[in-house]
Amino acid sequence: MLAYLTTIALLAHHVAAQGNMLRFACSQLVVDRVDPIVQPGIPYAAHLHQIVGGNSFNLTMDPANHDLPSLSTCTSCSFKEDFSNYWTAVMFFHHKNGSYIRVPQTGNGGPQGQLDNKGGLDVYYIPSGKVTAFKPGFRMIAGNAANTVDSKVNKQAICNRCWTGTSDTPFVGGAPCSGSDTVDIPADPKCKMIRQTIIFPTCWDGKNLDSPDHQSHVAYSGGYASGGGACPSAFPVKVPQIMYEVMWNVTNFADKSLWPADGTAPFVYSMDIGGPAAHGDYVFGWQGNTLQAAMDNNCNLNADCPKAGIHKQTDAEYNACTKAQMAPETVDGWIKALPLGDKAVKA
Template structure:
């Protein structure tokens, strides 16, 4: 089941005492063709990503080498001790003439309108959970998926056609086919059970698992916080059907040439400083789910305009702003 902000209010009551709900804005750090988890060291990586978080993000982030939280000097997230990195693929619009235009992200309409794009990040818990260890990373979803059956393996990787900033109905696994007045929201939710030993695995997924009947399986007995993204893609500039394909089909495509949307996926590298995340979880910190207010005295915060200032230069030099004949990294 997908838990959006409005449903999370009710879920907090169901979870009861010992439930942390951290919801916060992370502005866009950079849009670049790098992927230090799946394609470490490759410059460029096969497809484009939009990244938020700590400014230590780079093509090579070896989990055996160092704690990335010690290398960042700023964070594009409002919690300054969060130097983690969170990233997704990039959305493009394909016009009737076959050219592509990159879709920008915008701040979440529920409280984070001042954010320079990026995404809203959640850390959720029910009862005692164990924060991630230095070097921890994971992915969810699969860019090779092209069927609904594939996509349903990860039921919380979904799309919402926003008729307003508060729309939280009509979730689907593929791209919306109708005009979305306020843009398209994409959600990514990660597993909440860990094997307790490995901070990574060869496929970057096997060391974590989803619970079964709310319980962690014996192979992954350690409860970890639920990491959850919401990204608002500003498709409003493309709400002219004269630009859409002549057959009326939906015009959006992921940066890895997926026009179905079923390849929706996300990547995460843990980078909270010291025990900051564990402190926040143990303190059952709560966010106002409809605004930018967070009740978490144990964490250091900055304003959204301050978080907007944390950016890094794009490493791969290529045109990402004009109308493109081919997607970056994708063969014509």
């Protein structure tokens, strides 16, 4: 009991320290093999992504002529003014017979309330002091889809946590990417859910909306999962800290007799090179100055904020926002192999 109370106290301190923040659900817009940041214009890109946000998401999304708020007719995120796009790789379970199936996703719960999403992920915008909202055309990536070395991953920014129950209430553990959180995907039959956290940089050079590697125009400043610390001189503009949480429900895969007999990982991301390659992509698309107003007016969690002019949609409204694949292939049910070139084929 003492250990439990200590954990809750530490969590409460962490939340109080970072003040108000947006925390909201985004349902699955589409699961598609496209990547308008890294491989613009190319269908059947290198690996599969799960995408959420505005339905103007497209193969190219040239920032010079693709204005997400004006081109989108709906958003799969709970705030109706947010037409940004957010995406990550997809997690698969690898059966001992060689076939694969997509691991289902669920909304997050915990002390700040349950979030409802139909697949997808949960998004945080965490301010630390005065922050400047992103500009139209801004985009960035956290992590590296080609990385295979654990030590090259910033564990404070990208991590996984094993949940030993199907409910995350009471909350287990401390701040994101702390304690026993790991870079690799946990391979433990006791895990019923795996929470993936991806934390983005909080400092911007104030000039470039993007960069060739989609990372050099931004920088981390410490203070992970709490809004970030003071920015370095080369990146003087403090921006809201974006954090993704993906709750992968691995309950149906806890039977170790189903895992590969050769000892290879039972859970893999869609790049099929291991856990260290986890990454997230972001394209800004809030309507007008609503994100700046939300940060300035201390809008909090997943609720209407009249001072900023942001409005929470009903679960049914944002769950209904979807779009067809631009690279059509089978992504549901058992497939023979991960889609890494050829189209996916049912097992």
